[in-house]
Amino acid sequence: MRAARFHKPGEALRIEEVPDPVLEPGAAIVKVLAAFVPPYFAEMIDGRVSYTLPPLPFTPGMDTIGEIVAVADDVSGLAPGDRVFCDHFYNTTHIGGRAESCYVGVFGKGAASEKIMGRWRDGSYAEKMMLPAECFTPLGPASHLDPALLVRLGWLGTCYGALLRSEFRPGATVVVNAATGLVGSAGVLLVLAMGAGRVVAVGRKEKALAEIAAVDPRVVPVRISGGDDDAALIATAAGGADIVLDAVGDIMDPCPTMNAIKALGPYGNALLVGGCMGDLTLNYKWIMDNQLVVLGTSWYPRGGSAEMLRMIGSGALDLTVLRAREFSLDQAQEAVEWAEKGPGGLEHGALVP
Numbered sequence: 490m491r492a493a494r495f496h497k498p499g500e501a502l503r504i505e506e507v508p509d510p511v512l513e514p515g516a517a518i519v520k521v522l523a524a525f526v527p528p529y530f531a532e533m534i535d536g537r538v539s540y541t542l543p544p545l546p547f548t549p550g551m552d553t554i555g556e557i558v559a560v561a562d563d564v565s566g567l568a569p570g571d572r573v574f575c576d577h578f579y580n581t582t583h584i585g586g587r588a589e590s591c592y593v594g595v596f597g598k599g600a601a602s603e604k605i606m607g608r609w610r611d612g613s614y615a616e617k618m619m620l621p622a623e624c625f626t627p628l629g630p631a632s633h634l635d636p637a638l639l640v641r642l643g644w645l646g647t648c649y650g651a652l653l654r655s656e657f658r659p660g661a662t663v664v665v666n667a668a669t670g671l672v673g674s675a676g677v678l679l680v681l682a683m684g685a686g687r688v689v690a691v692g693r694k695e696k697a698l699a700e701i702a703a704v705d706p707r708v709v710p711v712r713i714s715g716g717d718d719d720a721a722l723i724a725t726a727a728g729g730a731d732i733v734l735d736a737v738g739d740i741m742d743p744c745p746t747m748n749a750i751k752a753l754g755p756y757g758n759a760l761l762v763g764g765c766m767g768d769l770t771l772n773y774k775w776i777m778d779n780q781l782v783v784l785g786t787s788w789y790p791r792g793g794s795a796e797m798l799r800m801i802g803s804g805a806l807d808l809t810v811l812r813a814r815e816f817s818l819d820q821a822q823e824a825v826e827w828a829e830k831g832p833g834g835l836e837h838g839a840l841v842p
Contacts, residue, residue: 676734
């Protein structure tokens with residue numbers, strides 16, 4: 490089969506002929522229909538940022554829609570022909586054991602992940618892919634949707650995991666910070682589907698913000714500029730938010746996140762799902778007096794995929810407002826470079842082998 494191979498940081502992906510995956514116990518193999526192209530792949534591949542990588546060379550790729558072609562004898566619940574979402578997060582943590590986790594075909598979470606990445610190294614930028622069976626969720630009621638749109642499910646899940654841990658309730662006022670990014674825009678769609686009463690979408694990209702605001706009359710756009718009045722603009726629009734979902738990108742400056750958190754009302758929750766690398770300065774007395782919760786999450790429970798797919802199938806979560814810029818396997822490197830500089834918001838890149 491053909492695959493896009495990552496040989497070493499600083500080199501472009503190579504399209505090569507490689508052996509088909511050989512089925513292992515506890516696994517299934519899919520024909521890849523579409524795979525998400527995240528904006529950070531470019532910095533991983535060109536070596537600007539150091540990641541804990543699988544053994545080189547490997548096939549990158551994550552957040553995949555596939556069709557089952559083979560299932561190990563010890564696996565139940567999956568059959569050839571099933572269309573599935575492939576969640577590349579794999580965690581071998583046992584109660585009382587050492588945490589070992591990775592995103593198969595992407596990176597590991599620390600040195601403890603090297604062993605499992607040695608076994609599960611290849612992702613979905615190929616014609617076929619093998620993953621542990623637990624990573625697959627049948628599309629079920631969402632089978633009708635374009636696979637190139639469904640690949641956004643993992644980034645929806647980033648927000649979903651945080652909302653599950655929060656005190657979100659239908660009718661809540663939610664501030665989504667960095668709503669014009671891929672995670673933030675997914676968060677807007679998700680909280681609308683879950684019954685938010687008012688969604689304050691905060692962002693800088695004027696065109697993307699206008700598109701997000703047009704999705705639903707409950708969305709109130711707030712365009713910020715990095716100025717001193719940003720916090721006041723957000724707070725005025727929110728009127729005391731129940732939830733702040735912060736999805737800023739990989740930045741050192743904590744000010745955009747702090748400006749959003751300050752919009753919380755009493756008993757509010759600040760959910761950190763973005764990439765800010767700076768230190769937050771939070772007032773102890775303010776948090777205590779207002780009984781606020783600040784929590785972070787980087788992924789979502791395994792069962793979350795099925796729950797979101799049911800929302801999609803019912804029509805509550807409308808992914809038809811998304812747009813996918815499709816790339817062939819031969820265009821894998823081009824796709825990675827496009828995704829880093831892409832428009833964001835409701836448009837993402839999808840590799841369609």
